[in-house]
Structures are given as C-alpha cells and as structure tokens.
Amino acid sequence: MPVMPRRKRKQFYVRRKVCRFCVDANLPIDYKDVNTLRQFITERGKIIPRRISGNCARHQRRVTRAIKQARLLALIAYTPQVPIT
Amino acid sequence: MRRYESVWVVNGDLPDEEVKSAIDKFSGIISSQGGTLVGLDEWGRRKLAYKIQGTIRGYYVLADFAGSSETVRELERNYRIDDRIIRYLTTKKSDKVNLEALQAEIAAKAKAAEPPAAEPEAAPPVEAAPPLEAAAPVEAAAPDEPAAPAKEE
Numbered sequence: 001m002p003v004m005p006r007r008k009r010k011q012f013y014v015r016r017k018v019c020r021f022c023v024d025a026n027l028p029i030d031y032k033d034v035n036t037l038r039q040f041i042t043e044r045g046k047i048i049p050r051r052i053s054g055n056c057a058r059h060q061r062r063v064t065r066a067i068k069q070a071r072l073l074a075l076i077a078y079t080p081q082v083p084i085t
Numbered sequence: 086m087r088r089y090e091s092v093w094v095v096n097g098d099l100p101d102e103e104v105k106s107a108i109d110k111f112s113g114i115i116s117s118q119g120g121t122l123v124g125l126d127e128w129g130r131r132k133l134a135y136k137i138q139g140t141i142r143g144y145y146v147l148a149d150f151a152g153s154s155e156t157v158r159e160l161e162r163n164y165r166i167d168d169r170i171i172r173y174l175t176t177k178k179s180d181k182v183n184l185e186a187l188q189a190e191i192a193a194k195a196k197a198a199e200p201p202a203a204e205p206e207a208a209p210p211v212e213a214a215p216p217l218e219a220a221a222p223v224e225a226a227a228p229d230e231p232a233a234p235a236k237e238e
Contacts, residue, residue, distance in 0.1 A: 031174070032092075073092060073174055
C-alpha cells in the first residue's frame, strides 16, 4: 500500500480576544443597561465565561455582578420561560 | 454623606394612585432621613423577566440621592415592610459627596426638567448575540455616543 501523505493538521487560529471594556474605557457596566448585559448571557440565561467572552478578570467580575443585580430586579431572567403546555 | 442609587419595583397590578403614593412615600423617606434627593426617574410599568408574587408587571422607580448609611437603613427597612414593593436594590455610587456640586447638579436637573432624561433602556432589547460578533457594532457605535446626547438637547 502506498504511503499516503499525512493529512495536514487542521490549523487552529487563536485570535487574541481583547476585553471590550478595556478597549473602550467609556463603556459602562451597569445593572440598568440590560442590552449590554444581554451580550454576556446565553440563551439559557447563563453568564458567558471569561474564556469565551474575552473579558479581563476585573471587568468580568463587574459584568457578573451587574448581571446578578439585574436578575434580582427582574430585568433579566434567571432562566428562560418554559412555554406553558 | 455618600451618593446612592436605589431602585424599587412597585407591584404593577396596583392602580396608579397606589403606585403614586408608594413613590411619594419612599422619596419622602429619603428626604426625611437626612438624604438629599438628586433625581427621581420613573421607568414606568415594565414587564418583569419572571413572575414575582403572581404578577408579571412592575413599576420601576430609580432614585438618585445623597445620604448616610442611616438613610439607607431606614429606606430599606421600609421597603421590607411595604407590601407594594416587590423588589428593591440600593447601590453606592461614590463615598464622598461634594455638597456644592450636588446643589449645582440638582439645579441643572431642575432646569433640564422639560426634556425627559435619556435612558439607555430606551432602545429595544437586542437578542443575545455571541460576544465576538457583538463586539464590532458596539465599538462602531462608540464614537457616536458623545454626539447622541447633544442631539437631544
């Protein structure tokens, strides 16, 4: 059997994520700003980890805090509504 | 004196006069407990993200004030007593308050009372998007931000 050339390994591009809040210092993190916070939660209402969101540790802590505050005030759901059957 | 921000949610199923009296009561508590009310922002009736005490609507009120820890303690004690309040949250915005600057701010607020205060919540809620994709529009929108408030005035 002829030796098949080994398939090239898939290249992984590690794109360096930068913290959005560090890039733009004016971008506030606030529990009242639901639209911004929505970008950091999944459809299931979970907080997106730092590994994926690319936030730096400091800003991730603030985002997390803001999300939890917004949840308390019922601005953001803890979990999506289950359709009534 | 510290600067605080307090949001309280009045049960949205109550008639308007009940809601009104709840707002007056709590803004009154702030003033009577040595606090200085800087701004009172009513977001109005909003749909709650989940049911609270069987209701799905809440009337949100945001009070921006300066006061002491005593003010906050008394305010929160009353929130807990009052059945009309379904949720509340008080956050500290700064530790030191310059009273003169505060008075100037109140005066400025009173002057600008005619146009309603621009709220970031005004925009319709955006569906949860992957943060990487979402990053681009936000960055693009950033330069517009300083221009936007100027336009409204």
